[in-house]
Amino acid sequence: MTALPPLILGSTSRYRRELLERLRLPFTADAPRVDETPLPGEAPAALATRLALAKAREVAARHPGALVIGSDQVADVDGEAIGKPGSHERAVAQLRRMSGRAVVFQTAVAVVRPDTGFEQVERVPVTVRFRALDDDEIERYLRLEQPYDCAGSAKCETLGIALLSAIESDDPTALVGLPLIRTSALLRAAGLDPVRQAR
Template sequence: MKSHAIYPQLVLGSSSVYRRELLQHLQIPFEIASPDIDESAFPGEAPGTTALRLAKEKAHAVAKLFPDALIITADQVAALGEIQLGKPLSHENAVQQLRLMRGREVTFHSALCLFNSRTARLQARVIPCSVKYRELSDSQIEHYLVKEQPYHCAGSAKAEGLGIALIERITGEDPNALIGLPLIALVEMLMEEGVELF
């Protein structure tokens, strides 16, 4: 009979409650650490490049606190063409974002890193997800924002909540990528590190 592997120390480097809930789906023990980094994009930086750079910076920041762990970090940047759509942080900015996105397709670039702080092995990927927004009226946008207040979500919409009602279509290889933690890719990365989920 095959014995179950002892899990290495696993750390989710994120303050996001949604990423924490997603990681709980894998039913493995983990700790949480909030990386403190500057999340600003560089001038002229492509959205996927920004997301990947920030996810890597988060991993290295958390590694300083956990020298013998597998560290999971992620970042997401939404883009409408060449325009990067960050976290709105205010009602006014969220209104502007949703007005800009209505009836259009937005690409969410979700970067994922798994960093082994003992061996310094880094696995990293960007998993894009395209979202087509419905034609929303100004009153629909206003009512949605008052109800959900998604001011800390890239693109001003929580797809895991009422924000799903704003969306006409989602296209991508992993539905979890839109929420911020691509679990399909994460499972592959964990397997590469010898972590057996069952």
């Protein structure tokens, strides 16, 4: 039986690392060296797809014997890319803008395996419907959770779920940052079956 290549998650995100751990596969993580600046006029869906593939390719170039996962997520509000707020003030502005609206979170995942030439990327859109939020609610939520490293300024896996009226997706972990259904399918296509290789 041919030995499987080492699995590498091309990400520094603790959320993606925790999600990938659910598949019970041994893996390491390596930070991709990729400029995440959007190209002029680049749509959020195209940005997420391009960055997921670029991250996987960059890490794979440094680990040519590995199988590499890259992922990216961009919040899409009226065709505008909304990133991680990074500060309380920007998070307040993001949640005010999203209040009472539907926001599409474009999550993309790529798998690259240089030794076989395998390279695929898939995008999973997630529609998130925010309730109408007042300023006191926004302020209290942000002080409690401080989700300044999350695109859209809310963590659906914890208290942020209470800000929402609906989440619409066919891959439930996509909103957290790594769509595990699509990731598993890509890994199988690349020669690593998560169920058969789980530990």
